[in-house]
Amino acid sequence: MNVSFQWANAALITMLIGLPTAAPAQEIDSDTGLIKAPGWQATKANCTVCHSARLVTQNSGSRAHWKSLIRWMQDTQGLWQFQPEMEATILDYLASNYGPKEDARRPPLPRVNMPDNPYPTISSSD
């Protein structure tokens, strides 16, 4: 099979499965499903010890969100402290590869469009 034919085939297959042809292929670690990008090994080494990497890959959020998750695990789940550079490496990795999703959720309905709350609440303005 000649090279241009292979390219045409690859382009056709890419079109058929609906992926944008310009997107660079994202390499995924077959062990964990983590995206292979700078910092992934540090993340794999530290973040798959207690639970599956799925917990990581199915979450998303800003750097601050990831930082607060790490603090929560350190405060309550026995996660160890990191050297500052190690923490920065992991946080950079998480924030750039599992950053906030746009349009992942619709905005909340305004109160006026919600059904009446059948339960008494402390604030009557609710």
Ligand code: HEC
């Ligand atoms: C010392 C053990 C331990 C290590 C190491 C650890 N975690 Fe966790 N993590 C936990 C426990 C325990 C939970 C709660 C699991 C559950 O709810 O089933 C959790 C939950 C989570 C969750 C889900 C939080 C939620 O809102 O439900 C995420 C995301 C997460 N960890 C990410 C990470 C990342 C990123 C790292 C690496 C920096 C990491 N974990 C390392 C113990 C750990």
